[in-house]
Amino acid sequence: MKAIIYRRYGPINEVVEEVDSYPRACISLTGNQVLIKIVAASLSQRDYKLMQGKLALTLFSGPKVRKGGKIPGCSVSGIVTAVGNKVKSLRQGDEVIGMLPDGGGLAEFAAANEKCFVLKPPNLTHMYSASLSYCGVAAFQALRYQADLQPNERILILNGSGGLGSLAVQIAKCMKAIVTATTSKNEKMLDHIGADFVFNYTQGPWWEEFQGSEFDVILNCGDGDSHCWLHCPLVLKPKTGRYITFVPDEDNKVTIKAYVSNMLWRKVRTPFSSLPRYKTCKVEINHRNLLSIAKLAKKGRLKPVVDASSPFAFSENGAKNMLLKLGAKEASGKLVMAIDPVLAQKISPSVKPKHCISGKKDVKGSSSPAQGRAFASPTSTGSHNSSSSTLFSPISSTDERRANAGLKMGFNKISNSVREGTRRFSGKIRAKIRRKPDGEMINAPQF
Ligand SMILES: NC(=O)c1ccc[n+]([C@@H]2O[C@H](COP(=O)([O-])OP(=O)(O)OC[C@H]3O[C@@H](n4cnc5c(N)ncnc54)[C@H](OP(=O)(O)O)[C@@H]3O)[C@@H](O)[C@H]2O)c1
Structure with a gap:
């Protein structure tokens, strides 16, 4: 083969x-x-x-x-x-x-x-x-078993826009947590997938921005800064705050030193110190x-987020x-x-119309489905270098809408969709930020 x-x-x-x-x-x-x-x-x-x-x-x-x-x-x-x-x-x-x-x-x-x-x-x-x-199960296991995330707990997800973080944000919302996520350029996407607050980490260190915020959980999905864990006591709740990480905090280096001196030693040491519990994640097939x-x-x-180059x-x-x-x-x-470019874009023929997710329903404030989200044309298969105009042609049929219930990144037209009650962190204005009313939150799933 x-x-x-x-x-x-x-x-x-x-x-x-x-x-x-x-x-x-x-x-x-x-x-x-x-x-x-x-x-x-x-x-x-x-x-x-x-x-x-x-x-x-x-x-x-x-x-x-x-x-x-x-x-x-x-x-x-x-x-x-x-x-x-x-x-x-x-x-x-x-x-x-x-x-x-x-x-x-x-x-x-x-x-x-x-x-x-x-x-x-x-x-x-x-x-x-x-x-x-892979990333869905990894995020699920981290939030459910390691973080033991509870409804209304406040979670900070570092690198919320990567393959792992984008799913972690949505799963945390499904668990009714209040989610803050960091990114450098994907604020609109994070807003769209449900993050309550978004912080752009190019504006400064998150531990300074959120000092005294008392998060219940920090989930590190890729911020490899070696100071991450050392600074987390500044923003976590004392005693009950949990720090869960997918990466060794050694500038994203996968080295023996990073594993032994950071991950293992911290895990052993934290139960006997005043520092927050340090937990690491390794995905297991379940x-x-x-x-x-x-x-x-x-x-x-849960809407899979796929980079525009795919x-x-x-x-x-x-x-x-x-x-x-x-x-x-x-x-x-x-x-x-x-692997099979034709089948990869096709939707199951047995799917019923109720599975259709219309742009209007998904993105509040957008006047048409195409305005709310960007969709891949089923004809734009197999090519890495497809032009953005082919990739993001407006949806024209029910099948295409169903077929693209996932979210494809690389769009510019979503800015009108900022939900009522949700504002982004920018500089020092976080004091005024409100949550969405509870009624609008995604219901907790039946696991
Ligand atoms: N242990 C496990 O079982 C397990 C499972 C899955 C993943 N992981 C690990 O989790 C990490 C993330 O995986 P992933 O699939 O989400 O990666 P990814 O999709 O490649 O992450 C890409 C994103 O990382 C962000 N980024 C780049 N440099 C950054 C920095 N210095 N600080 C913070 N964010 C930065 C960028 O977001 P912005 O553009 O928004 O800045 C970019 O969009 C990887 O290290 C992976 O090995 C571990």
Whole structure:
């Protein structure tokens, strides 16, 4: 089968390779495994760092890449093509999203345990649903199990606009928390996905801006500043405040020192000190969590955010462009590759009209759906360099609206949609900011 692989760790431009003869996954299909035809796949920062051979990660995955090469990509959306004889929850032809435990997303087929997959939300195209599973489950686990986030608690999400942060913001809203998120350039997007307050971190350090604010939780989704944790007592509630991080606070470096001296030592030390509890997150495949994510997306409460440069072409160049963009940390939301560019943009024929999310309903104050959000034209497939006019043509049919229930970034027309009662932090004006009335908040999901 065709796949994007790497045979050794190293710089992206040197190690990424396209092959046509990678052994097809179904050769080793066992009793409770399913084989899927992958339609779209997304990459995460972990793939990028691992391919580069970051020492701390290779300690877990092995000092050398396995013989024959490794395929990156953990988060996929596709169609079940074969099932093992013990599989109960899925059958051939089902459209699914899933997390692959050991990568394998940038390929035509993948096989994994049935528990790694759940039915795809029917209101989303494969392109949008491919971005959901890995980061969705990571954000869900951090907020639910590590942070134990409660309704009306106040949470500060650092780097709220990345692939992980954009989902964390929405899940925290679903849990009825009061969300403040940081960004450098994506204030409109954060406002659109429901953040109550947005702070632009280029205006100064957040710990100075929010000094004395007494947040219940800080979720660090990518601010690699080594001072993050040391400063968090300034803004967290004393005693009950929690600091949860996905990254070692060492200027985003994945080094042994960062893990040992920052993450492990802080975890050990904080229960015996007056500092807030320091918790780290590592995403684990969990079928129930994956189901919760799919359910929220199906109800329109979780809108995948996909960077405007997606979908990337299923080729060596497409993969290199995607990984370099990922490494530059410039993506707003997730980066997605269309393995099958036609199917990636199609919506399930069985979807009923009630799943349609109209622009009017989604964006208050916009006069037409096209004004409220930017949508990808179903014809603009497979090309990384599609012009923005093709990518963001107005929606013209119900199918297209359904197909684009996810949110594609790179738009300019959303500024009229600032919700009543929500204002952005800017400089020192936070004192006047009010929340949306409770009635307008997204209801808590039934987990
Ligand atoms: N442990 C786990 O299980 C796990 C799971 C998922 C992710 N992660 C980690 O979480 C981190 C974020 O992942 P992601 O997928 O969200 O990354 P991402 O999508 O690549 O993040 C891109 C965003 O990062 C922001 N950014 C860039 N430089 C920044 C800085 N100096 N300070 C704050 N924000 C900055 C930018 O936002 P603005 O343009 O708004 O500034 C950009 O949009 C990664 O380090 C990843 O390895 C860990």
